[in-house]
Amino acid sequence: MPLFEAVRLALQTIWTNKMKTAFSVIGVFIGVTFLIAVVSIVEGMNNYMVDRFAGTLLGINTFHLRRFPNFQTGEVTPEMWRSWVRRPRIRYEDADAVEAAITVPHIAAWESTARAELEYRGRIARDIEVTAATERYFEIKDLPIEAGRPFSAQEVKAGAPVLVIGWELGERLFEGRDPLGREVKIRGIPYRVIGVVEKQGNLFGISLDKFAITTAHAPAKRFVNPPGVVDALIVKTGSQEELDVAITQAEAAMRTRRQLRPAEENSFAIETADAVLDFWAKINRVLMMALPGLVSISLVVGGIVIMNIMLMAVSERTREIGIRKSLGARRRDILSQFLVESSTISAVGASIGVGVGLAAAAIVNATTPLPAAVAPWSIAVGVGLGAGVGIIAGIYPASRAARLDPIASMRQET
Amino acid sequence: MSPTDTIIRVRGLTREYRMASETIQALAGVDLEIAKNEYVAIMGPSGSGKSTMMNVIGCLDTPTAGEYWLNGVEVSRMTDDELAQVRNREIGFVFQTFNLLPRASAMHNVELPLIYAGTRAADRRERAGRALERVGLGDRMHHKPNELSGGQRQRVAIARALVNDPSILLADEPTGNLDSTTSEEIMAVFADLHRQGQTVIMVTHEADIAAHAHRVVTLRDGCVFSDMLGQAA
Numbered sequence: 001m002p003l004f005e006a007v008r009l010a011l012q013t014i015w016t017n018k019m020k021t022a023f024s025v026i027g028v029f030i031g032v033t034f035l036i037a038v039v040s041i042v043e044g045m046n047n048y049m050v051d052r053f054a055g056t057l058l059g060i061n062t063f064h065l066r067r068f069p070n071f072q073t074g075e076v077t078p079e080m081w082r083s084w085v086r087r088p089r090i091r092y093e094d095a096d097a098v099e100a101a102i103t104v105p106h107i108a109a110w111e112s113t114a115r116a117e118l119e120y121r122g123r124i125a126r127d128i129e130v131t132a133a134t135e136r137y138f139e140i141k142d143l144p145i146e147a148g149r150p151f152s153a154q155e156v157k158a159g160a161p162v163l164v165i166g167w168e169l170g171e172r173l174f175e176g177r178d179p180l181g182r183e184v185k186i187r188g189i190p191y192r193v194i195g196v197v198e199k200q201g202n203l204f205g206i207s208l209d210k211f212a213i214t215t216a217h218a219p220a221k222r223f224v225n226p227p228g229v230v231d232a233l234i235v236k237t238g239s240q241e242e243l244d245v246a247i248t249q250a251e252a253a254m255r256t257r258r259q260l261r262p263a264e265e266n267s268f269a270i271e272t273a274d275a276v277l278d279f280w281a282k283i284n285r286v287l288m289m290a291l292p293g294l295v296s297i298s299l300v301v302g303g304i305v306i307m308n309i310m311l312m313a314v315s316e317r318t319r320e321i322g323i324r325k326s327l328g329a330r331r332r333d334i335l336s337q338f339l340v341e342s343s344t345i346s347a348v349g350a351s352i353g354v355g356v357g358l359a360a361a362a363i364v365n366a367t368t369p370l371p372a373a374v375a376p377w378s379i380a381v382g383v384g385l386g387a388g389v390g391i392i393a394g395i396y397p398a399s400r401a402a403r404l405d406p407i408a409s410m411r412q413e414t
Numbered sequence: 415m416s417p418t419d420t421i422i423r424v425r426g427l428t429r430e431y432r433m434a435s436e437t438i439q440a441l442a443g444v445d446l447e448i449a450k451n452e453y454v455a456i457m458g459p460s461g462s463g464k465s466t467m468m469n470v471i472g473c474l475d476t477p478t479a480g481e482y483w484l485n486g487v488e489v490s491r492m493t494d495d496e497l498a499q500v501r502n503r504e505i506g507f508v509f510q511t512f513n514l515l516p517r518a519s520a521m522h523n524v525e526l527p528l529i530y531a532g533t534r535a536a537d538r539r540e541r542a543g544r545a546l547e548r549v550g551l552g553d554r555m556h557h558k559p560n561e562l563s564g565g566q567r568q569r570v571a572i573a574r575a576l577v578n579d580p581s582i583l584l585a586d587e588p589t590g591n592l593d594s595t596t597s598e599e600i601m602a603v604f605a606d607l608h609r610q611g612q613t614v615i616m617v618t619h620e621a622d623i624a625a626h627a628h629r630v631v632t633l634r635d636g637c638v639f640s641d642m643l644g645q646a647a
Binding site for chain 1: 469472474475494495498499501502503507509513514515517526527529530531535574578
């Protein structure tokens with residue numbers, strides 16, 4: 001019997017036994033739904049971590065020299081935390097010395113950040129991230145200016161009270177009016193808006209467009225950090241190799257300045273996107289390792305259910321098998337009829353699973369900040385696994401059907 | 415009777431069943447020859463071995479000993495799958511209980527042997543349609559068995575038996591589940607098919623049904639008891 005014919009027959013049988021089929025596919029359905037949904041969410045997180053999180057917050061080929069890591073990956077014990085806060089801060093002189101020690105081509109910027117209120121003619125924007133930075137900051141952080149201009153080296157040196165603001169902050173404070181040239185007060189001191197950064201979107205549901213950047217020596221430095229201190233020196237190089245060299249040189253320069261003995265640990269942190277990505281890769285691995293286990297449990301259960309349903313079908317349809325055999329069906333015709341039927345049942349379950357899995361991913365995507373990207377391979381694996389389970393579960397019932405004796409089967413009452 | 419005209423040749427056909435400790439001999443060395451275009455009734459009381467005879471002739475069962483040549487081919491030592499192909503090509507069954515697939519239309523039921531013969535779909539439908547028209551069911555092709563009367567069901571079964579142009583039409587108590595009027599109708603269909611050249615073998619225990627055949631073979635205790643030409647011949 002041609003395959004097409006067999007599938008059509010199987011679909012017909014499934015259609016006449018809708019309820020039975022519905023129950024029998026639950027296992028496979030759950031397994032595949034789970035597979036698609038989890039893979040989609042993990043995959044989405046993955047894209048996000050690599051493209052947005054690491055890229056946006058830490059930058060490619062970039063390191064941050066800080067007192068302690070900004071992104072704590074792994075467990076931070078209270079002792080670790082206590083030792084971190086006892087560390088000396090990064091001072092202007094440290095930053096200058098480290099920059100001077102790096103011989104590979106690079107650009108560098110200072111960054112100090114605090115949260116503050118911004119006020120424009122009585123309108124107040126609370127809890128805004130205010131960063132005091134040097135002029136290369138925009139370049140390093142990849143923040144293109146949409147309107148106006150960034151501040152210059154002269155303005156940084158002079159501590160000019162100028163601001164480059166995020167798109168959403170501008171909308172909020174000025175309600176659609178052109179922000180350029182307007183005066184905003186931070187802690188009573190007026191700053192002039194000279195630039196607006198292009199829209200950055202959001203990360204895990206948090207807007208990346210609510211910030212203000214001012215010059216490193218602007219009056220704001222008094223509240224972002226104690227005198228002479230920066231949060232971070234950011235260094236960006238042209239390649240991974242140059243970054244490695246720069247990190248080694250920066251580390252050596254800092255250890256010399258801090259007069260650390262070889263046995264002593266660094267009293268500072270050099271943070272790169274790699275560290276964060278490594279951590280993410282570890283989580284990713286754990287998820288991806290647990291996934292096959294969870295999926296296979298439900299598929300095994302699903303397979304057993306399908307096998308039972310098929311055994312039932314064989315005994316219910318013994319007479320039909322006898323009739324078919326008397327009309328010339330060979331063993332392999334009966335075998336393939338039941339195999340196709342069990343794998344079709346299973347594939348139907350898997351397809352519904354794929355559909356629901358995709359829907360779940362879309363719902364997660366739409367209603368939570370968690371991004372979900374469907375991995376095409378997971379659909380193929382889902383349907384393949386589903387049909388495979390059906391074939392394996394169908395082998396025993398189908399071979400029993402194929403071996404039935406036509407005379408005895410036709411004698412069976414239905 | 416020239417050898418080429420012989421469709422069935424059976425020599426010393428024996429079929430034993432082993433039941434627990436004892437062996438039951440359903441057929442005890444039957445010799446029989448049936449020629450092309452004969453209309454034969456196999457008769458006998460219950461337990462005479464006529465059902466076993468029918469199963470062996472129909473290639474549903476293999477003999478314990480003896481030879482069975484069907485259309486010049488020895489089929490008595492064939493495997494299950496080879497027998498399935500012989501049944502598909504050479505034999506058209508008509509059963510007492512019709513044995514139609516209940517959920518399939520008359521058309522699909524008639525198509526079944528062609529499906530296993532590997533006939534293409536378009537071809538199949540055309541041939542099944544013709545077979546149904548031949549038994550007078552051209553207007554009932556898409557009815558399911560439960561929408562048809564007993565006589566109509568048996569006609570569907572006859573159409574199914576004929577659709578592959580088999581060497582023999584093998585009927586097992588074809589009127590056993592039908593009233594006498596319908597039985598006569600079915601017998602008329604058989605007579606008609608026989609006139610068109612079809613070889614018909616019919617197993618029955620009813621003498622008036624057997625009377626439609628041209629030759630009546632009576633079995634008793636697994637042996638041929640009598641073999642005579644009937645009054646219809």
